[in-house]
Amino acid sequence: MTRTIRIGVLATLYGPFETLGKDGLRGVELAVSEFGGSVAGCPIELFPIGTIGSPDVAEDAAQELIEQKKVDFVVGPLSGNEGLAVRNYASQHQDHVFLNGSSGAQELTIHDVAPNFFNFSLNGIQVVAGVGRYAYNVLGYRKVVTIGEAYFYPYAQVGGFMLEYCRLGGKVLQKYWVPLGTSDFSEVIAAIPHEADAVFVALGGMDAVAFLRQYEQTGNPKPLIGGGITTDQSVLSQGEAAEYLVGMIGGGPTADDNPDPLWHQFVTAYQTQFSDRLNFPSSFALQYYVNAKAGLAALESIGGDLSHGQAKFKAALSTLKLKGPCGLITLDHHRGAISNSFVTVVKKDASGTLYRSMLEISEGVNQTMGMPEKEYLALGRFDQKTPNF
Helix, strand or coil, X not given: CCCCEEEEEEEXXXXXXXXXXXXXXXXXXXXXXXXXXXXXXXXXXXXEEECCCCHHHHHHHHHHHHHHCCCCEEECCCCHHHHHHHHHHHHCCCCCEEECCCCCCCCCCCCCCCCCEECCCCCCCHXXXXXXXHHHHCCCCCEEEEEEECCHHHHHHHHHHHHHHCCCCCEEEEEEEECCCCCCCHHHHHHCCCCCCEEEEECCHHHHHHHHHHHHHHCCCCCEEECCCCCCHHHHCXXXXXXXXXXXXXXXXXXXXXXXXXXXXXXXXXXXXXXCCCCCCCHHHHHHHHHHHHHHHHHHXXXXXXXXXXXXXXXXXXCCCEEECCEEEEECCCCCEEEEEEEXXXXXXXXXXXXXXXXXXXXXXXXXXXXXXXXXXXXXCXXXXXXCC
16 A cells, blocks of 8 residues: 655744745645645645644644654754754654655754754855845945844844955944844834945844835834845735835845756746745745655655665755756755755836846855865854854
């Protein structure tokens, strides 16, 4: 009798990142559809569980998937802090493979790694590759302030921006950190110093929408630079993103007008399959898709063999070279992604749709942004104060 491959999916289907989580789940469904709903001759069944961005909830959900739902492997979670909790749970259950969703914490696959946790998506440092350089060299900004939610993904984005920007000579005057789910940004906006040339924004989801709306209402003339998801389609497709976002520079793993044929195929499949979608696939749809597809491709290559603690599955994932919609993805020796990242600018097409247009591509970005690993690790774990150039 043919067995069913049971895949657990952790996604933020509640809370401020609900839109992001729903698009991440669409990404997994796209990967399954691409395989015709089966892998290695075995039908696939998905077991999605909604989280809220909390590490405790994500760990409980992972436990439910492994110990109660008896899934074969897990894809997810979405948020930075969630990823660290799930990775730690994975390290205690090494007979199962865990594939990241879109968690972008710096530490995920470089500090305290789990041998059965694999990440085919870019972390928070990698998604801003090129943004600091562009801000300094092209836009001419010499002094900036940053704002982000106080958790690991924004820490990584601010740190990644600073790695390029500050080493070129730029100065970060102040870092502002707000709780996840903040709706009132008036105090932060009022505190931005006059001498700042621009504001680097590492906010996402409804937090980003609230900040951007309030910033526009104040009439503050200082230009904004988007972090990894601030100009993502999870923001641009919400209907509240106004005219002032046109021209905003940002970073991320996607560019909506990417000429790569695989990206066009991915966009077409996304727009065809889902009626309740965003205008273009968000970075969350992409990242969940590539992680799910990596799992399915590896399983197909070994004939679905999950015996002996999934040993063949882990080995296949470790050496997998995945041609994704935004370029080749390989893993480093920590099982972290090496792939492409983009600098983009928000534009509006003839129908009024906002999209991220590619300005630059950084190819083959690794977890240390090209720095020797020893030198990179010496910087410490990025948080509200670190790095401090």
